[in-house]
Amino acid sequence: MNLEGVEKTMLLTIYTKAKHSRQKNHKFYDSKAIEVISQIDYDFTMADKDRKMQLGVISRTIVLDDMVSEYISQHPNCTIINIASGMDTRFNRLDNGQIRWYNVDLENSAKFRLNYIEDTDRVTTLAYSAMDPEWASKIKADGDVLFIIEGLTMYLNQDDVSDILNIIDENFKNCTIFVEIMPPTSVENVKEISVEETDSKFTWGVKKGNELTKLNSAFNWIRDVNLFDGANVYKPIFRLFTWIPNIRNRMDYIAVLEK
16 A cells, blocks of 8 residues: 555554554553554554554553543533544544544545545544634534644644644634643654654654643643553553653643633
8 A cells, every 4th residue: 555654644543553452451442443454454564663652652542532531521512623633533432422523634634534434423524734724614513622632733833833723712712622742852852763754753842731822822721641641551560760750751741721
């Protein structure tokens, strides 16, 4: 299968989730990921060797599944907007039978996704750049709204991230954002071999989520959730060193913003 760099990156994450789900002591189970990967003829040898990438994907999935599940339990009729969705299958894992879900991604990525993961009456895929304000006009959301932005900001620049926040601000009165951020030291030093093989490069990050409010003051910073919290669930032995500040501060985190 001949794939572009973005499509390769999309496959890395869903492959990792499928592989983890097949393991005896899996911390989440993603039947949709297993189904999709079984249909794709691609050499995942490099992904199998990339332990850093696997740790990041599994840790992030554990943390965000917990956070999104809690949000859904508190807002059972909410609308969830997944920015740069890739091949994400969180809806399939967490659906309560009521939520409305939108996936927003680049046209090629959206088309690739729809080849394997079809929309439903409550799931809609929109083919737009995250920085294109047009996608917001396609969203029908009357009540509580949650935005999920994972695996994206580290490939952008500050102006891009500011544009995304501004689009959300201008089109949604009340909302919550869960956004993954990579610390600057990791942007400069962390190398994931399978990701680099796709020609994707880490380019941007901030130390703490409260720095995002400088990009748009309409949002309030609530907290940061370190992905090591997910790594500790995945591999409890990590607890021996993930409390050390110099180590903990190198891991990605989920910043929670509210408006």
